Structure formats: C-alpha cells, structure tokens
Amino acid sequence: MNIVILGAGQAAASMAAKLRALGHQGQITVIGDEAAPPYQRPPLSKAYLLGDMGLDRLTLRGSEWWDEQGITLRLDERATAIDRDRRAVLTDRGEYPYDALALTLGASPRRLPDALGGSLPGVHVVRNLADIARVKPGLLPGRRLVVVGGGYIGLEAAAVARKLGLEVTLVEAAPRILGRVAAPETATMIRDLHHAHGVEIVEGTAIARITGEAQADGVMLADGRHLPADLVICGIGIAPETALAEAAGLVLDNGIATDAQGRTSDPAIWAAGDCASFPVPEGRMRLESVGNAIDMAEAVAANILGVGADYVPKPWFWSDQFDAKLQIAGLNSGFDRVVTRPGAGAHGGSVWYFRDGRLIAVDALNDARAYMIGKRLIESGRSPTPEAVAEASELKALM
Incomplete structure (x- = not known):
C-alpha cells in the first residue's frame, strides 16, 4: 500500500513512525510546504523565541532517521489539489498517487483584517519558523510591544518579550484573559503572574485598529485610548487548514470531519491533528494540542493498516510562561x-x-x-x- 501524508508537522512525523513500527513495508511519502523537516511547534513561542533552543533540538527526527526508515520527505513543496478520482495529490512540483492519503495539515493563525491594519509591517503572528524569523529581530530591550489576544499564545509571547526586556501591554477584547479555555480562578493566577513580571493587561476592551502607515506604530482601542508600539503580535487563535479538503469535496465540520477511526467522507482519505474533528458523545470535537496530534495520528496509522479501533482522546496541554x-x-x-x-x-x-x-x-x-x-x-x-x-x-x- 502506497501511503501519502500531506502536511509535515508533529502529526505527520508521529503517523509515519507508527506506520513503520506497526510493520508497514510499503511506500510512505510526507509532503510539507515548509523547507524545514517536521519540528515541534510549542517551543517556537517559548524557548526557541528566547534563544534557549536551537533548530537542531526543535527538529523531531534527524535526516538519517527518515532515510533509515525509507520514508520520502518532500519539503518546501505546496499541495495544490487532491484528485480523488485518480487518487493523486497534485503539488507545485508534480503529483503523487496514493492508495491511502492522510491529511495532517494543521492549522493557521487567525489574522486581523487588512481594514484594521492586520497586514501592516510590524504586525506579527507566531505559528511557524518563518513567523519567528520575522518577529525575533524586533524583540529588543526597551522596545514597546502590544499583544492582541489573551489566550495561551498571546500570553506566552508576552512572557517571552518581557523576559527579553520589552515593555509589554496585552489587550483582550473579552471580559478577561483565557475566557474560552479556563475558569476565572485560573485566569486570576495567570494574570497575577504577568502583573508580577511587569506586563500590563487590558481586558474587556476591543481594538479599533492598528495605527501607522508604512509601519505599525500603535494600537487604537475601542475606548479611544492609543497604545504606542514598535511592534504588534496577534494571538487571536488558529483556524484548521481545510481549503484542500473543501476543494476536494470532503465533508467539513469544525475542521475536516472524520469518523471515530479518523476516516473522512472519502474512505481512502484520513485526517488527524489540529485540522481534524472527530465524534464524541457530546457531538464533535477538534483538539489543538501536541498530545492529540501524536495520539490521533498513531491511532489513524493503525486504522489505515486495518486495526479498526475508535480513537479515544486523553486530552492534556501545557503552557510555559516566565x-x-x-x-x-x-x-x-x-x-x-x-x-x-x-x-x-x-x-x-x-x-x-x-x-x-x-x-x-x-x-x-x-x-x-x-x-x-x-x-x-x-x-x-x-x-x-x-x-x-x-x-x-x-x-x-x-x-
């Protein structure tokens, strides 16, 4: 069986390794649009951004491992379409036939609209290596940073910037930080932690726009206040990567919809990780975590090989701040x-x-x-x- 894995992150690496561990001898091809081999994303906004971790430690597997396992890595290659009739993935460099296709496409950061200044130079997101390469040179002591969004990504970025000596203000439109993901008691502990380290937190206030012409120079709040800034980081959540699946006619439901075993509406196509939603007793669930990326990818690998076991998530998460x-x-x-x-x-x-x-x-x-x-x-x-x-x-x- 020829297996193609589209997307080259944590879920892809875990799935490829599990397929070989379970004895699959057929061809495995992993296709990713970044130049780097599969790497860990969580340290990007923490240890890697701080300079405490290099790319060598960020990378999940050394190049020799992929060679030893007989897994083909196609990096810096962008998939353009999935041809379900011919069972082939089309890319900007060619096409790859498959017997089974696994979508481990991950998610992309949500961005502020252009009308609010979201595309101004100096406005950043932190999701991949290229994002970090763009923002890191601006994180200099004494500079002013405004972080938009009081979820975990925004709070982690604020903590790193403060440790690097920047003046940091975090703005959350909801009544409090971590409003969607944690109880007020947890938010209070995290707020106190940030205050103790000198981060200013503005809650219950939306932004009107990011100001500046050639470069972002501040954030105008909905209440009329203006926060001067040398750079802005947006941490307003992520959205599952579904464009290829949608264009191929696969069913979507808060991500690429799968059955309990990870199979999409096309029995030859599977999905796992941040991009996939799966059934649970309460309805459908999509988990954005390293734990789910690993566990679901390994479960799907087994099911591609015919195990036929439902995926039962055991959710766990972490966040390092200061x-x-x-x-x-x-x-x-x-x-x-x-x-x-x-x-x-x-x-x-x-x-x-x-x-x-x-x-x-x-x-x-x-x-x-x-x-x-x-x-x-x-x-x-x-x-x-x-x-x-x-x-x-x-x-x-x-x-």
Whole structure:
C-alpha cells in the first residue's frame, strides 16, 4: 500500500513512525510546504523565541532517521489539489498517487483584517519558523510591544518579550484573559503572574485598529485610548487548514470531519491533528494540542493498516510562561463547579473542574503533583467528590 501524508508537522512525523513500527513495508511519502523537516511547534513561542533552543533540538527526527526508515520527505513543496478520482495529490512540483492519503495539515493563525491594519509591517503572528524569523529581530530591550489576544499564545509571547526586556501591554477584547479555555480562578493566577513580571493587561476592551502607515506604530482601542508600539503580535487563535479538503469535496465540520477511526467522507482519505474533528458523545470535537496530534495520528496509522479501533482522546496541554508551567488534564467544557487548592509557591495552585459532581479537568500552575494525580484520576474514570478535593490534606489520598 502506497501511503501519502500531506502536511509535515508533529502529526505527520508521529503517523509515519507508527506506520513503520506497526510493520508497514510499503511506500510512505510526507509532503510539507515548509523547507524545514517536521519540528515541534510549542517551543517556537517559548524557548526557541528566547534563544534557549536551537533548530537542531526543535527538529523531531534527524535526516538519517527518515532515510533509515525509507520514508520520502518532500519539503518546501505546496499541495495544490487532491484528485480523488485518480487518487493523486497534485503539488507545485508534480503529483503523487496514493492508495491511502492522510491529511495532517494543521492549522493557521487567525489574522486581523487588512481594514484594521492586520497586514501592516510590524504586525506579527507566531505559528511557524518563518513567523519567528520575522518577529525575533524586533524583540529588543526597551522596545514597546502590544499583544492582541489573551489566550495561551498571546500570553506566552508576552512572557517571552518581557523576559527579553520589552515593555509589554496585552489587550483582550473579552471580559478577561483565557475566557474560552479556563475558569476565572485560573485566569486570576495567570494574570497575577504577568502583573508580577511587569506586563500590563487590558481586558474587556476591543481594538479599533492598528495605527501607522508604512509601519505599525500603535494600537487604537475601542475606548479611544492609543497604545504606542514598535511592534504588534496577534494571538487571536488558529483556524484548521481545510481549503484542500473543501476543494476536494470532503465533508467539513469544525475542521475536516472524520469518523471515530479518523476516516473522512472519502474512505481512502484520513485526517488527524489540529485540522481534524472527530465524534464524541457530546457531538464533535477538534483538539489543538501536541498530545492529540501524536495520539490521533498513531491511532489513524493503525486504522489505515486495518486495526479498526475508535480513537479515544486523553486530552492534556501545557503552557510555559516566565518561570511557571501551567499543566492541564482533561476538558473543562460544561463545568458547573470548581474547587481550588493552593500551591507551594507564590505563583501556583490548582483548579479542579466538576460537571454533575464528576471530575472532568484540572489546571495546575507550578503544581506537578496536582496535575499528575488529577490526570490519573480522569483517565482512569475515577472521581473524588468536590468536597474530598477541597478538604484533602494530602492529594495522594484521592487515589
């Protein structure tokens, strides 16, 4: 069987490795539009941007590994179409026939519209190596940065810039940071962390536009205030890459829609990672995380080879900001109660999410023990009561 993997990120690398580990002897071709081989994305806005990690450590596999595994890497090559009738991927350099095609296309950063100044020089996003190469020269001590968006990407960029000595203001249009992804208690811990490091956070205020003519020179807020800036970083979320799938006539639903095994509406085409949505009891889900990219890609690899097992996600996430690590287990959607526990340090603690009395997620800031115990409880299907979490003198007793 000739397998083509379109997209060359974390999910692609994990899928290719799993196919070989499971004994697939046929051809595997990985096609990506970046010049670099598959690399980790999370450190881009953290250690790599800070200069603490080089490209060699960012890269997932050395070139010799791909050769040893007999996997063809086609880099710096842009796919232009999927011909489902002929079972071929068309690129700007040729075409690749397939027996099975896997779409691991990832996601792209959302950008501010041109009418709001989103395309001005000096306005940046941080998603890939080229983005970092553009923004890094401007991150100089004493310069003024405005970050638009109070999600994890925006907060991580603000933390790195502050560590590099910039004056940083973060603007969030929603009433508070992390409004879509975390409880107010977690947002308070993160806000306090940023304030302690000198980041100014403006919440509940939309931006009217980015100002400047030849170059961005500030951000005009909807309330009339003007924030001077030498550069602007937009961290307003990502959108799944679906253009090729849509043009090929595949069903979309918050990404490329798959069945429980990762198969799209075309039985010869599969999808995994940030670009794919899959069924869960509550409806459909799309997870934007390294954990999901790896786990779903490996599950799909097995199913391409005929295992026929449904993918069951075990969500986990993390975010590094300043010297703090936020670790998240589970999904907090639909929570109706939270329990907080203090941590050992000045900036730390844990937030435990419950729905109908059942533990569904844990946020742990600088509290690895709470994270590990919460993760084990959630993944094993065991749930302490909210009262037990609140009152336990030692978390291990919850096990």
